[in-house]
Amino acid sequence: MRVWYVPYGSNLSLARFRCYLAGGRPDGGARLYDGCRDTREPDAVRAVELHGRIYFAGRSRVWGGGMAFYDPDADRTVAARAYLLTAGQLSDVIAQEARRPTGTDLDLDRLGPGEWLPVETEHYRRVLHVGTLDGFAMMTLTSATHGPEDWRPPAAAYLRTIGTGLREAHGWGPERAGRYLAAAPGARDTWTAERVAAVLAGVSPAAPDRPAAR
16 A cells, blocks of 8 residues: 655655655754665655645654644645655654654555544654545644644754755745744744744755646
């Protein structure tokens, strides 16, 4: 079984996501990842958009600030990226999020659009089916919606990694990415669009992914 893994946070960056696949430590992060049983590259990589919004909450032990979460009920648009993986690879990605040993396959094929599977990770508690692309299910990780008391500003290194992914996937420059990230709950009371753009100014240009045909 193949499935699209659809990240909207730091795993927008392919270099960062490769730490989940093949093992390693992301630039600016504090954790060394073991990698998947199957370390192959994704079969395909696509730029996608989701209905909803991102917000920053909790505290990451990897980055030191708030983490990006996905709220599918908000009337906005989320810039995301889709990696075509095996179900086993996605199961191992989720295991690493939970800081558990890899090797146990999740029952992902029983999920239909809009349905979710509970998972025991430190922060991301749901695998959510967000649609289909080229005949394969699209899955993302999120949690139950946090309240304002849980919102927390993200660290600069985390924003820089997300900005790299936004450039790679969607071709966004620092100014557009800065406006998008600074508008997210958790960031908007601390980060301005100009400050985020300054953090992202060193992100190297890249050709964007081929947009997805939904």
